[in-house]
Amino acid sequence: MPKCYYPWPTIDSPIANAFDDEEKDWYDNDYTFISQEGIKRCKSQVLSRVATYMNPTCDSIERMRPCARLMIYITLFDDYFGMTPAKELKAIADRIYEVMMGEDPRPDEIGILRQMAQARKEWIENGMPRFWIERVSINFYEFILYGMMEEIPFKQAETTIYPTLAHYLSFRKYSIGMWPYGDLIDPCTNFALPVHIYNHPVVQRCRELLSLIIVIQNDFASLKKEIEIEGESLNIIFILRNQYNLSYQEACLEAMRLHDAYGQELNDLHESLRFLDLGAFQEDTYNHIYHIKLQISGCANWYYSSGTNRYEPKGFIVPKYGREGDDIVIPHSIFVKK
Structure with a gap:
């Protein structure tokens, strides 16, 4: 499969494997809605390393721990609820927002x-401000609302249907989860971008490019697995083939061309920050965009070097509304009892 490369460094984390044992306890205690076979699959994916590989300059276990939690719960949320009907998914999104903003879950949830x-709670203990808590909560909510929910018509179609490339990128940039992933730069660097800096068009475009680049990076990483799935349409290679009548080789080349163009744009915007007047936050903003780039190369490093088996056959858990023939039964009586 084609691999992605970047014109900036790939840095190794000093605490890359720090949560390998701890995350197993999280699965055993809080992911009991997944079957034992599903838990076994999760543990072999080393998902906590996504956080450390993507934020490689952070050497603080305390600041990294809640980030590792998010990496796991956003990934498994997508795996498990990816086939859930939109109405039910909206109710789940509402409850998640409440919990992320401050409500404690009930014992029966x-x-x-x-x-x-x-x-x-751990982010607050580590000094993250309220505006940042709201930021990551909203971005998680939009990951569900504008990402996962927009994928449902394609996942639940009786016959294979493909979105156009423009439509795919419009929702996949949310469903890839990189808006909340990008928020983790702040606790990992121990500095929350102020609201007016975060909302600057250049910063927002860099965050969007983080998502778009990882969309294509992820589609290459999962291509070997998804090419064997009957009816799978949500991969940029399949979409390019269908829309432009390309061979696999041609589609891979075009996808990589798009990927590299996005990477160059991000590099150019990073350099252009020196022409902006960001006042006292000039250096912090430059450092933030630098860490966006490190997240991208770090994610690729995780795909290729972490030892994960997530993209091997039977690497995923089976979703709540899975296809017939799935070999893992995941009981799910309720998510919300309100």
Whole structure:
């Protein structure tokens, strides 16, 4: 499969494997809605390393811990609820926002909410301001609302249907989860971008490019697995083939061309920050965009070097509304009892 490369460094984390044992306890205590076979698959994916690989300059276990929690719960949320009908998914999104903003889950609610609440408490203990808590909560909410929910018509179609490339990128940049992933730069660097800096068009475009680049990076990483899935349409290679009548090779070349163009744009915007007047936050903003770039190369490093088996056959858990023939049964009586 084609691999992605970048004109900036790939840095190794000094605490890359720090949560390998701890995350197993999280699965055993708070992910009991997944079957034992599903838990076994999760543990072999080393998902906590996504946080450390993507934020490689952070050497603080305390600041990294809630980030590792998010990496796991956003990934498994997507895996498990990816086939959930839109109405039900909207109710789940509303409850997640409440918990991430401050409510504690009730004892009868699904354990993944306890991970979300604990991450929020740990971020606050580490000094993250309220505006940042609201930022990551909204971005998680939009990951569901504008990402996962927009994928449902394609995932639940009786016959294979493909979005156009423009439509795919419009929702996939949310469903890839990189808006909340990008928020983790702040606790990992121990500096929260002020609201007016975060909202600057150049910063927002850099965050969007983080998402778009990882969309293509992820589609290459998962291509070997997804090419064997009947009816799978949500991969840029398949979409390019369908829309432009390309061969696999041609589609891969075009996808990589787009990927590299986005990477160059991000590099150019990073350099252009020196022409902006960001006052006292000039250096902090430059450092933030630098860490966006490190997240991208770090994610690729995780795909290729971490030892994860996530993209091997039967690497995923089976979603709540899975296809017939799935070999893992995941009981799910309720998510919300309100």
